[in-house]
Amino acid sequence: MSTPSTAIDVSSLRYRYHDGTEALRGLSLRVEHGESVCLAGPNGAGKSTLLLCLAGLLKAEGGVRVGSGKGVGPDLRIPGPAAFGLVFQDPEDQLFCPTVGEDVAFGPRNEKLQEGEVARRVAESLSAVGLSGFETRSAHHLSGGEKRRAAIAAVLACRPAILALDEPWANLDARASRAVTGILDGFGGTLLVASQDLYHAAEVCERLVILDGGTIAADGRVKDLLADAALLEAHGLEFGARCIPCPHNSHSFAI
Amino acid sequence: MEHDFLDKYSSVDSWVHRLDARVKAIAALFFILMVVTTPPQHLLAFVIYAGLIAWTAALAQVPLAFVAGRALLVLPFSALVALGLPFLGGGETITVLGIGLSVKGLWVLAGAAMKSLLGVAALVLLVSTTPFSMLLAGMRGLGAPALFIDLLALTYRYLFVLFGEGMRLRRAAAARGYRPRWLPQAAIVGRLAGNLFIRSYERAERVYGAMRLRGYSGQMPTAAPLRFRAADGLVLAALISALALVRVLVR
Numbered sequence: 034m035s036t037p038s039t040a041i042d043v044s045s046l047r048y049r050y051h052d053g054t055e056a057l058r059g060l061s062l063r064v065e066h067g068e069s070v071c072l073a074g075p076n077g078a079g080k081s082t083l084l085l086c087l088a089g090l091l092k093a094e095g096g097v098r099v100g101s102g103k104g105v106g107p108d109l110r111i112p113g114p115a116a117f118g119l120v121f122q123d124p125e126d127q128l129f130c131p132t133v134g135e136d137v138a139f140g141p142r143n144e145k146l147q148e149g150e151v152a153r154r155v156a157e158s159l160s161a162v163g164l165s166g167f168e169t170r171s172a173h174h175l176s177g178g179e180k181r182r183a184a185i186a187a188v189l190a191c192r193p194a195i196l197a198l199d200e201p202w203a204n205l206d207a208r209a210s211r212a213v214t215g216i217l218d219g220f221g222g223t224l225l226v227a228s229q230d231l232y233h234a235a236e237v238c239e240r241l242v243i244l245d246g247g248t249i250a251a252d253g254r255v256k257d258l259l260a261d262a263a264l265l266e267a268h269g270l271e272f273g274a275r276c277i278p279c280p281h282n283s284h285s286f287a288i
Numbered sequence: 289m290e291h292d293f294l295d296k297y298s299s300v301d302s303w304v305h306r307l308d309a310r311v312k313a314i315a316a317l318f319f320i321l322m323v324v325t326t327p328p329q330h331l332l333a334f335v336i337y338a339g340l341i342a343w344t345a346a347l348a349q350v351p352l353a354f355v356a357g358r359a360l361l362v363l364p365f366s367a368l369v370a371l372g373l374p375f376l377g378g379g380e381t382i383t384v385l386g387i388g389l390s391v392k393g394l395w396v397l398a399g400a401a402m403k404s405l406l407g408v409a410a411l412v413l414l415v416s417t418t419p420f421s422m423l424l425a426g427m428r429g430l431g432a433p434a435l436f437i438d439l440l441a442l443t444y445r446y447l448f449v450l451f452g453e454g455m456r457l458r459r460a461a462a463a464r465g466y467r468p469r470w471l472p473q474a475a476i477v478g479r480l481a482g483n484l485f486i487r488s489y490e491r492a493e494r495v496y497g498a499m500r501l502r503g504y505s506g507q508m509p510t511a512a513p514l515r516f517r518a519a520d521g522l523v524l525a526a527l528i529s530a531l532a533l534v535r536v537l538v539r
Contacts, residue, residue, distance in 0.1 A: 121497075143505070173449070
């Protein structure tokens with residue numbers, strides 16, 4: 034049963050791409066408000082497809098309800114910027130304005146907020162991701178980590194109740210990864226992170242949902258599932274100590 | 289090619305940079321209008337126009353060599369149109385190295401060269417003294433169609449992303465031994481272009497998705513309108529009257 038505290042309610046979701054690939058095969062998932070969920074799973078498990086279906090950008094068969102269930106736009110499938118924010122895997126797709134400031138202001142301006150309020154949101158969002166003062170910079174000149182953070186700021190500026198991110202730690206160095214972890218830690222709403230990087234996801238998520246082959250293979254608390262090495266192995270994931278033989282001497286070290 | 293190629297000096301802070309984008313756009317257009325309507329025989333007027341460009345560049349801390357270099361890029365294209373005229377034009381002729389050249393044709397050729405150089409120099413200065421987003425805001429303020437502005441904004445943002453993607457494709461082909469020498473090998477280039485097209489199409493879909501998720505419904509939101517200060521009006525009035533005077537009086 035879905036209650037007012039339910040943020041996301043998905044039942045028997047099916048999605049097939051044009052080439053016939055079945056990305057989602059009857060997936061059901063419920064997320065309550067305030068939860069932090071990691072969607073993990075091997076490549077092609079359907080993580081990104083699920084996020085796009087929740088965002089209303091792909092039309093799937095089955096039930097999808099995000100937030101209050103009210104949609105915006107001509108086809109009423111998109112939950113609306115204040116209900117659901119999605120950070121894409123490639124920040125280049127999300128930063129489409131000539132300057133970072135305009136990009137972050139894009140959402141608030143679409144909500145027809147006063148310019149003063151827009152400026153406040155921009156300053157607040159950029160400060161939340163540690164990019165204060167980047168307003169007039171062109172996205173083209175940012176580093177990979179800065180682009181990722183700017184893309185997150187652009188979504189945060191809409192103050193979404195649910196923040197979803199597709200592989201937020203992909204292609205980032207250690208310092209930029211820590212910055213992203215810090216930003217997600219500071220987010221107060223419902224968090225949905227699609228990632229196969231369990232090392233980072235475990236720091237910000239309490240619940241772990243493992244997807245494989247378009248359905249849910251496991252669903253539980255992060256610390257319980259991460260202890261099950263066989264389960265992780267079976268779904269192309271890994272976590273925990275590994276021994277790496279060091280080529281230069283006879284010692285091995287653990288990570 | 290770097291992103292800087294377009295507007296390397298646009299973020300410099302100078303007196304010219306701080307002017308209202310609309311003032312600069314109108315001034316540049318008016319300058320071009322005056323230049324193209326000046327008969328090529330009025331050489332002094334062209335010297336003054338060039339001086340004005342140099343003076344503005346100095347005020348804006350944009351190297352004159354940069355402006356001239358960019359303007360020269362266009363010369364082959366514009367002069368090409370008039371290149372045949374000295375040989376075809378009738379009337380009075382002079383003989384250079386045994387070839388009879390039409391004086392009238394020579395003037396037209398010189399005029400085309402001077403006018404295209406000065407016109408492009410004015411546009412280079414405009415782009416070099418105005419951050420691109422301000423330039424777009426200025427054009428919007430002057431009533432340019434919204435769709436055209438959005439198209440320019442997205443082109444500015446993605447031109448070099450696409451260029452980089454194209455270069456990576458080319459490098460990937462080169463890394464696997466592709467050294468085009470004969471015409472049939474050019475087919476690969478076509479395939480690379482097709483690949484780039486599909487990638488761009490997919491990117492456009494994702495960008496559009498990102499826009500819709502942040503509330504886009506067919507119209508780009510606009511920032512606060514630009515403010516027109518007294519100094520802007522003064523500069524514009526002075527420039528326009530000076531240009532008009534040069535155009536009418538100097539022969």
